[in-house]
Amino acid sequence: MITIKSAPQIEKMRKAGELLHSVLDALRAEIQPGVTTLHLDETAERLIRQAGAIPSFKGYEGFPFSICASVDDQVVHGFADRNKLRKGQLLSVDCGCILDGWQSDSAFSVLVGGGSPAAQKLVDVTEECFWIGANMARSGNHLGDIGHAIQEHAESHGYGVIRDLCGHGIGQEMHEDPNVPNYGRPGRGVKLEAGMTIAIEPMIAMGGWKVYCEDNDWTIVTRDHSICSHYEHTVLITDGEPEILSFPGMTVAEALRR
Numbered sequence: 595m596i597t598i599k600s601a602p603q604i605e606k607m608r609k610a611g612e613l614l615h616s617v618l619d620a621l622r623a624e625i626q627p628g629v630t631t632l633h634l635d636e637t638a639e640r641l642i643r644q645a646g647a648i649p650s651f652k653g654y655e656g657f658p659f660s661i662c663a664s665v666d667d668q669v670v671h672g673f674a675d676r677n678k679l680r681k682g683q684l685l686s687v688d689c690g691c692i693l694d695g696w697q698s699d700s701a702f703s704v705l706v707g708g709g710s711p712a713a714q715k716l717v718d719v720t721e722e723c724f725w726i727g728a729n730m731a732r733s734g735n736h737l738g739d740i741g742h743a744i745q746e747h748a749e750s751h752g753y754g755v756i757r758d759l760c761g762h763g764i765g766q767e768m769h770e771d772p773n774v775p776n777y778g779r780p781g782r783g784v785k786l787e788a789g790m791t792i793a794i795e796p797m798i799a800m801g802g803w804k805v806y807c808e809d810n811d812w813t814i815v816t817r818d819h820s821i822c823s824h825y826e827h828t829v830l831i832t833d834g835e836p837e838i839l840s841f842p843g844m845t846v847a848e849a850l851r852r
């Protein structure tokens with residue numbers, strides 16, 4: 595069932611998004627060679643709980659951490675650990691929180707201490723995919739318009755669009771209807787309406803789109819072990835411009851001009 599959020603509910607999701615954005619900013623500032631993903635995980639949990647919120651990932655279907663820390667060929671759902679991050683690794687950090695009963699979900703990718711131009715391009719194009727997709731998240735459009743826009747941009751650079759995982763509706767639950775695939779055909783799928791809130795999250799690989807799950811039953815890895823980038827925000831569909839709930843003040847138009 596797709597839920598349409600009321601103005602007061604949207605205001606609560608804005609607050610959750612604001613908190614999550616500040617947490618991810620703080621994590622981003624910590625990332626450098628020598629830091630461990632377990633440190634990032636502990637930092638995220640502390641900041642979320644200090645704000646009176648709940649880390650939504652921790653314990654979700656048994657997931658053991660407050661962030662997903664996915665390195666290089668890990669697509670999503672990587673486990674935090676005590677290994678020191680190394681310069682040039684591609685780290686994706688995904689995090690979610692629940693504030694006053696309402697959820698936010700957001701992810702970013704970064705090259706630890708900088709990296710190769712080819713890897714940086716993958717990170718940049720993945721972010722572009724998000725903004726180009728989010729630009730289609732408008733009342734009257736269809737889910738297929740979002741997926742198609744993301745797929746077209748990624749594939750125009752020769753990248754693989756991960757298909758086994760997708761974005762999702764979000765609200766009081768982290769994962770609500772509908773599924774939001776990063777591929778599709780224009781005009782197909784659910785018609786979007788003002789008040790829907792969805793997490794759009796392109797997962798883009800340097801190589802092919804096929805993946806498998808590691809022995810921990812969580813972490814998804816590219817089958818060809820090519821590096822993969824992930825970028826996500828929680829988005830509100832309105833009758834006008836989409837609102838990025840987990841990036842307060844940033845409009846799609848502004849992001850696309852950058």
Ligand code: MG
Binds near residue numbers: 688689701826
């Ligand atoms: Mg996420």
Ligand code: MG
Binds near residue numbers: 700762795826
């Ligand atoms: Mg998500």
